[in-house]
Amino acid sequence: MKEISALQKERAAYQPKLPKALMGAVKVKEGEPTQSVANQQEIKELFPNTYGMPLVEFVSGDKANEAEMNVGVILSGGQAPGGHNVISGLFDAVKKLNPNNRLFGFLMGPGGLVDHNYVEITSDFIDQYRNTGGFDMIGSGRTKLEKEEQFEKGLVILRELNIKAVVIIGGDDSNTNACVLAEYYAAKNYGVQIIGCPKTIDGDLKNDQIETSFGFDTACKTYAELIGNIERDCNSARKYWHFIKLMGRSASHIALECALQTQPNVCLISEEIEKNDMTLNQVVEDIAKVVACRAAQGDNFGVVLIPEGLIEFIPAIGRLIQELNDLLASHGADYKDLDKDAQRQYILSHLSKENAATFETLPEGVARQLSLDRDPHGNVQVSLIETEKLLSDMVDVLLAKWAKEGKYNGAFAAQHHFFGYEGRCAAPSNFDADYCYALGTSAAQLIAAGKTGYMAIVKNTTAGTDEWKAGGVPITMMMNMEKRNGEMKPVIRKALVELDGKPYKTFVSHRDEWAKNTCYVYPGPIQYWGPSDVCDQTTKTLQLEQTK
Secondary structure, eight states, X not given: XXXXXHHHHHHHTOOOOOOGGGTSOEEEEEEEEOOOSSOHHHHHHHOTTTSSOXXXXXXXXSSOOOOOOEEEEEEBSSOOTTHHHHHHHHHHHHHHHOTTOOEEEETTTHHHHHHTOEEEEOHHHHTTTTTOOXXXXXXXXXXXXXXXXXXXXXXXXXXXXXXXXXXXXXOHHHHHHHHHHHHHHHXXXXXXXXXXXXXXXXXXXXXXXXXXXXXXXXXXXXXXXXXXXXXXXXXXXXXXXXXXXXXXXXXXXXXXXXXXXXXXXXXXXXXXXXXXXXXXXXXXXXXXXXXXXXXXXXXXXXXXXXXXXXXXXXXXXXXXXXXXXXXXXXXXXXXXXXXXXXHHHHHHHHSOHHHHHHHHHSOHHHHHHHTSOOOTTSOOOGGXXXXXXXXXXXXXXXXXXXXXXXXXXXXXXXXXXXXXXXXXXXXXXXXXXXXXXXXXXXXHHHXXXXXXXXXXXXXXXXXXXXXXXXXXXXXXXXXXEEEETTEEEEEXXXXXXXXXXXXXXXXXXXXXXXXXXXXXXXXXXXXXXXXHHHHTOOOHHHHHHXXX
């Protein structure tokens, strides 16, 4: 048995709490038939066997289901705190249904299913990982399940292990793949069920049925503690502007939540910048104005929060990226073997006039990054773009220009940070420990009820855990058609920050004060250990969204 820390020993003793409906015998309550959020006809044609299924809610039942089933589980995509508790909840529920049931973990993501790499999850094995962060129990990976050859190779090991269902724990892309796999197995009448669980620290896998994705709560608490530490240092030294980029590939949910928790001087919201059709220079000018305002009152320090995906939301750059995506998807083979200068010229000669002009104005490093290979889902790898350094450099240049014009006489020195991996594998907060355990339990109940193509859900999460409502939502209900790698594909719609939502409006109502004054909040290490009224609070985002 591997060595564990004193904290992990203490944390292992924490017993996650369950909704009342999942504590004893469970009965399935079905709602009305569903349809996809958009492109209904196209989605229905692509998923004829898993489209239109009803919403499911679990309620207390009279007789326990003693379903016999072996189950497989996969961790897919980037890590998020709480994944081990999903598997713990799944394991406990599967064994509770029937002690002879077995759980198998496919190693290193979906590729483990295709390549037949697995481990049986036993009681002794799983007890080492309860209430821990990370995905190291079975590892994760980014193999996309999208080809019939993969589905058939996976089926071989599922048959060999007598596995009735596979639970795929992942984000929007991973659950899209889960839906494709569910449809394929249903169409072939293979009798293998596929269930998804909503994971991503980015917070963009949510809708009317999914109140929050797991890991968001813990990651934001972790980042907010670090930001608070930097704010306190900033307010102590009073000589630096700290530019902090925060993980969140597309949406600005993490940046917004961390701003609500820590009250920085500036927090950029990508969705707002896109709506207002702002240029990069306008974004820089807005930051510089705050720097100048604070300098005029003798405060040559401050904190700026920057969403990871900001660069894509600046409309002119977003249009450039879209054309670059199409160009690389269709002509990548012609392009990839050219040297750096030839690649730049190739791009400029193939872009539209407007996008070529935008490309030429970008700093060389950013332009180069936008023209490199995409991630497995066809996205620009925005985490590699040093947006925080780009913005501070441009602010520095603008302030120097204003100083020459007699409009600025302050000092400006910048420090740079990128908080990403620091939060993805943190020990889960009490909320995520409970939420994930309930999701795993719900996944087991969906399997026992014979469902496939569903995502496990838990709602009413700002109430006490015994009042949470557990169930399942058809994955097709969340899908629409979007262009990926130059082709229209069915995908789960990402949830961006809603500019008419309470979290954003609350932020806007305070940001002018935060910009001018030093209003920092230092949350401290409140992730899970301490008084319940401090440590068991949900994110401010969720509190604001659920307040009537």
